[in-house]
Amino acid sequence: MTSPVRALIFDLDGTLVDTLDGIANAINCALMxxxxxxxxxxxxxxxxxxxxxxxxxxxxxxxGHEGHSERVAQLQESYFQAYLSxxxxxxxIFPDVIPMLERAEARNLDLAICTxxxxxxxxxxxxxLGLTRYFRFLVYGDSLPxxxxxxxxxxxxxxxMGVPLEACVMVGDTENDVLAARNSGVRSVFVSFGxxxxxxxxxxxxxxxxxxxxxxxxxxxxxxxxxx
Numbered sequence: 508m509t510s511p512v513r514a515l516i517f518d519l520d521g522t523l524v525d526t527l528d529g530i531a532n533a534i535n536c537a538l539m540x541x542x543x544x545x546x547x548x549x550x551x552x553x554x555x556x557x558x559x560x561x562x563x564x565x566x567x568x569x570x571g572h573e574g575h576s577e578r579v580a581q582l583q584e585s586y587f588q589a590y591l592s593x594x595x596x597x598x599x600i601f602p603d604v605i606p607m608l609e610r611a612e613a614r615n616l617d618l619a620i621c622t623x624x625x626x627x628x629x630x631x632x633x634x635x636l637g638l639t640r641y642f643r644f645l646v647y648g649d650s651l652p653x654x655x656x657x658x659x660x661x662x663x664x665x666x667x668m669g670v671p672l673e674a675c676v677m678v679g680d681t682e683n684d685v686l687a688a689r690n691s692g693v694r695s696v697f698v699s700f701g702x703x704x705x706x707x708x709x710x711x712x713x714x715x716x717x718x719x720x721x722x723x724x725x726x727x728x729x730x731x732x733x734x735x
């Protein structure tokens with residue numbers, strides 16, 4: 508049985524929006540508040556996509572304060588508060604995202620977000636940039652008991668949509684996105700302008716795009732393949 512594309516599931520950070528400066532600003536404000544050394548942009552970029560807890564734990568490990576749950580909780584709370592005070596600081600929507608989403612809407616595609624970012628932070632970014640209205644389902648890093656690369660978040664979204672797995676495509680910029688797609692049985696598109704390099708991936712995506720206007724021909728080709 509074959510299906511055309513009926514749903515697109517998007518990662519958030521590094522895929523739809525460039526949040527690197529905002530994340531770096533928030534974690535470094537939190538670190539300095541606790542008398543700890545700030546992270547470099549490169550260090551932050553390497554961990555975007557894993558979620559705020561992983562970033563906080565990395566920062567503590569780097570400063571020799573790892574493994575202390577109370578310390579993690581304190582720094583994470585400071586990070587959340589710093590982020591929420593300026594959720595779109597230095598943040599921009601990537602080029603052609605809005606036209607791409609509107610083209611997808613015109614094709615009656617179901618659109619969803621699947622991110623490892625904490626819900627309160629992801630919602631603040633989406634609302635601040637006016638993106639929430641495009642997505643019917645939104646799954647955050649704390650929405651379910653598991654996160655990408657576990658297949659659970661994507662399978663939950665697909666189940667809510669009521670469409671076949673083979674009719675869905677996951678679009679993201681990290682290993683977690685590609686693996687989550689593979690683990691759940693959906694196709695994957697890797698965006699090369701995000702925070703991970705293609706050559707660093709251990710699992711290869713089905714397609715690679717360098718800008719979002721390359722997504723349309725992939726979806727059309729996907730439809731033709733599904734009908735052959």
